[in-house]
Amino acid sequence: MLIDPNADIEITAFEWVPSFAQGQVRDLRPRWACEEYGIAYEVRLISALERPEWYYDEQPWGQVPYVRDGQWGLFESGAILVHLAERVGVLPPPTLQARADILSWLFAAFSSVEPFIQEFVNCTVFNRKEEWAKLRLPSLEQVVDKRLERLQQALGEKEWLAGEFSIADIAMVSVLRPIKDAAQFQERPALWDYVARAEGRPAFARALEAQLAVFAQHEPAPQTAR
Amino acid sequence: MLIDPNADIEITAFEWVPSFAQGQVRDLRPRWACEEYGIAYEVRLISALERPEWYYDEQPWGQVPYVRDGQWGLFESGAILVHLAERVGVLPPPTLQARADILSWLFAAFSSVEPFIQEFVNCTVFNRKEEWAKLRLPSLEQVVDKRLERLQQALGEKEWLAGEFSIADIAMVSVLRPIKDAAQFQERPALWDYVARAEGRPAFARALEAQLAVFAQHEPAPQTAR
Numbered sequence: 455m456l457i458d459p460n461a462d463i464e465i466t467a468f469e470w471v472p473s474f475a476q477g478q479v480r481d482l483r484p485r486w487a488c489e490e491y492g493i494a495y496e497v498r499l500i501s502a503l504e505r506p507e508w509y510y511d512e513q514p515w516g517q518v519p520y521v522r523d524g525q526w527g528l529f530e531s532g533a534i535l536v537h538l539a540e541r542v543g544v545l546p547p548p549t550l551q552a553r554a555d556i557l558s559w560l561f562a563a564f565s566s567v568e569p570f571i572q573e574f575v576n577c578t579v580f581n582r583k584e585e586w587a588k589l590r591l592p593s594l595e596q597v598v599d600k601r602l603e604r605l606q607q608a609l610g611e612k613e614w615l616a617g618e619f620s621i622a623d624i625a626m627v628s629v630l631r632p633i634k635d636a637a638q639f640q641e642r643p644a645l646w647d648y649v650a651r652a653e654g655r656p657a658f659a660r661a662l663e664a665q666l667a668v669f670a671q672h673e674p675a676p677q678t679a680r
Numbered sequence: 681m682l683i684d685p686n687a688d689i690e691i692t693a694f695e696w697v698p699s700f701a702q703g704q705v706r707d708l709r710p711r712w713a714c715e716e717y718g719i720a721y722e723v724r725l726i727s728a729l730e731r732p733e734w735y736y737d738e739q740p741w742g743q744v745p746y747v748r749d750g751q752w753g754l755f756e757s758g759a760i761l762v763h764l765a766e767r768v769g770v771l772p773p774p775t776l777q778a779r780a781d782i783l784s785w786l787f788a789a790f791s792s793v794e795p796f797i798q799e800f801v802n803c804t805v806f807n808r809k810e811e812w813a814k815l816r817l818p819s820l821e822q823v824v825d826k827r828l829e830r831l832q833q834a835l836g837e838k839e840w841l842a843g844e845f846s847i848a849d850i851a852m853v854s855v856l857r858p859i860k861d862a863a864q865f866q867e868r869p870a871l872w873d874y875v876a877r878a879e880g881r882p883a884f885a886r887a888l889e890a891q892l893a894v895f896a897q898h899e900p901a902p903q904t905a906r
Binding site: 510514515516517523525526527528529530531532533536537540541548551554557558560561562564565566568569572573581584585586587589590593601604605607608 | 736740741742743749751752753754755756757758759762763766767774777780783784786787788790791792794795798799807810811812813815816819827830831833834
């Protein structure tokens with residue numbers, strides 16, 4: 455792991471979240487990119503349950519990640535991924551189709567895939583007992599299904615979305631992971647293989663391990679009944 | 681208007697949409713950027729009602745805009761805005777906070793604001809008669825409300841989100857426009873002023889006029905009863 459208290463890059467993460475969210479919190483994205491590209495980083499922890507008011511000055515929604523690079527900072531996973539890739543020179547120049555493909559798929563992950571998956575998780579996990587969620591689900595399942603089908607078609611026989619493994623894959627795999635167990639996903643072996651291929655990368659494993667280690671360290675004491 | 685049949689930039693747009701969608705279709709975003717930055721462009725029209733199957737090879741969701749620049753192409757509004765800004769050199773270099781701010785707010789518009797607004801429009805327009813939409817609306821209104829409040833706070837006294845007017849403003853104003861009439865929006869005069877300021881720009885007016893002109897030209901003949 456590339457965690458170094460003197461690193462220029464500082465990733466803000468939550469000190470603890472409930473077990474269902476562990477391994478899904480979005481600081482995993484810049485951690486993964488840092489591990490892929492050999493960028494040392496340090497971590498600043500904030501409480502997820504009581505988010506400090508000052509944090510909204512840095513990250514307008516109070517979410518993670520927020521990333522500082524030396525004196526200045528960025529928010530939104532997509533912007534952070536672009537910055538980290540530019541920092542190590544792995545983003546092709548603006549004159550190449552490869553860059554256009556990476557940017558197109560990066561925005562596609564966050565603008566055209568994640569919103570539907572997020573609402574799907576909203577309906578099947580967070581609000582699954584709400585009447586609206588039960589009634590909403592059938593039409594939403596159709597939308598998710600159609601989008602995954604188009605994504606699988608676009609991936610085709612390719613190993614990664616835009617040539618070499620890139621920040622577009624970090625983005626797309628991150629937004630797909632929360633629905634790995636859903637039928638719409640399981641029925642698409644090419645997408646399944648794509649996510650498994652990405653999760654099999656050593657850099658992903660190190661990033662995941664680093665996130666989970668923080669949560670283990672900050673696990674609240676169990677309420678003992680005696 | 682900068683429409684030129686010999687331009688390198690080609691924006692794919694719909695030839696006609698029903699009146700409630702006119703002025704909101706997303707080819708407005710690259711049209712606006714082209715008008716702001718003095719980039720000549722041509723337009724390729726496809727049918728919104730019967731989208732050609734070949735188009736999915738270029739734009740995986742069958743949506744507009746898709747933009748070609750000479751031999752190669754991009755999809756997703758965000759990627760296209762980055763490309764157009766890079767093309768004319770108005771995106772600051774990666775070493776400056778100004779670039780970080782533009783990228784952060786650009787992704788914020790498409791990843792953290794638009795998804796909620798889209799679902800809000802889903803509930804209040806497209807599916808307003810569905811039971812799930814009526815039941816979903818109260819909690820969704822709260823989410824939209826909170827996000828607009830945070831956005832208004834982040835904007836503060838600033839004229840634009842990231843220093844000078846930028847692609848981040850083109851993005852944010854474009855995603856806010858569909859809810860201009862909603863109470864959550866009307867109650868926030870600073871946001872209202874921000875959108876009005878952007879819509880008051882001559883480049884916006886030219887882009888809107890260009891989109892509407894296409895629809896007027898392709899208006900289906902009224903079905904006469906005789």
